[in-house]
Amino acid sequence: MADFAPAPAPDRPTALVAALGELADATDSLTIAVERHDLARLVAASERAATLTAQIGDLSAGLTDADRARLDRERMRALRGRIDLAARRNAWLIERAWALDAATMRLLASLGRPTGDLPLQSYAPPPGPGYLDRQA
Numbered sequence: 001m002a003d004f005a006p007a008p009a010p011d012r013p014t015a016l017v018a019a020l021g022e023l024a025d026a027t028d029s030l031t032i033a034v035e036r037h038d039l040a041r042l043v044a045a046s047e048r049a050a051t052l053t054a055q056i057g058d059l060s061a062g063l064t065d066a067d068r069a070r071l072d073r074e075r076m077r078a079l080r081g082r083i084d085l086a087a088r089r090n091a092w093l094i095e096r097a098w099a100l101d102a103a104t105m106r107l108l109a110s111l112g113r114p115t116g117d118l119p120l121q122s123y124a125p126p127p128g129p130g131y132l133d134r135q136a
Contacts, residue, residue, distance in 0.1 A: 020079040023052040027086035
């Protein structure tokens, strides 16, 4: 019969710093997914970031004063900066993608309409409801 010792309590400060590092990596994955228009990677990175955010919340809530004293403040500061920068970058990329999508849709919707003195009847949209595919 084997004698098993109970599992040691988790090292919360180390686990918190590791989770923050993984969150920073997940935000970088989000950037790559947006830049490459990779929906599968975007969804996976978003789900990973959500899971890590919840994990970080749980770890942070369970920190004792002794745990807080053991935190690597420099590493925490660096990770916070990296995550903040990535969040701003990703927000900008997504906003730019939405603006490009809206401009593209306006351009496509305006095709075939006569402008000025040059009627473009052969390019006019057919009568009835129109359809624009947004799956590009």
